[in-house]
Amino acid sequence: MDKVELLIGIAEIAVALAGFTxxxxxxxSRSQGSWNPGDRLRLAFLLEASLTAAGFSLLALLALAVTNxxxxxxxxxxxxxxxxxxxxxxxxxxxxxxNAEVGDGADRLANGIVTTLFYxxxxxxxxxxxxxxxxAPFLAAIFLNLAGAAMQFARLIRSTFQE
Numbered sequence: 001m002d003k004v005e006l007l008i009g010i011a012e013i014a015v016a017l018a019g020f021t022x023x024x025x026x027x028x029s030r031s032q033g034s035w036n037p038g039d040r041l042r043l044a045f046l047l048e049a050s051l052t053a054a055g056f057s058l059l060a061l062l063a064l065a066v067t068n069x070x071x072x073x074x075x076x077x078x079x080x081x082x083x084x085x086x087x088x089x090x091x092x093x094x095x096x097x098x099n100a101e102v103g104d105g106a107d108r109l110a111n112g113i114v115t116t117l118f119y120x121x122x123x124x125x126x127x128x129x130x131x132x133x134x135x136a137p138f139l140a141a142i143f144l145n146l147a148g149a150a151m152q153f154a155r156l157i158r159s160t161f162q163e
Contacts, residue, residue, distance in 0.1 A: 071133035
């Protein structure tokens with residue numbers, strides 16, 4: 001599959017996930033304003049993950065349109081993804097901790113697995129910067145963002161329609 005088509009597809013899916021979230025919010029029990037802290041946290045994570053996947057896909061498309069130096073593109077984008085994700089993990093940890101203090105039980109196991117996966121992808125991106133400078137590791141990073149958004153979407157739907 002062509003890299004451009006793949007990146008466009010990821011961006012479209014990510015935007016669709018963010019858009020469908022509006023439908024869930026509008027038609028679910030949350031439309032009445034009865035959001036609990038855990039659902040607000042899930043919504044924030046969903047939007048961040050989907051917009052990150054879309055943003056980095058579009059950034060890669062822009063880079064491919066500007067230059068033909070693909071090793072440079074994948075090294076730079078991997079580095080930017082590492083910096084963004086490290087900051088995101090730090091703020092997510094703080095939000096998760098604040099949410100736990102409120103007493104809303106977010107799924108610690110799922111969040112621990114996701115955090116471990118993101119740390120593993122950070123290491124993979126660092127190796128990509130130094131060793132490989134290839135598209136595949138960068139693709140794995142944005143695909144993990146997309147998968148994280150889909151997971152949060154499923155959790156948000158489940159919690160919205162259970163009440």
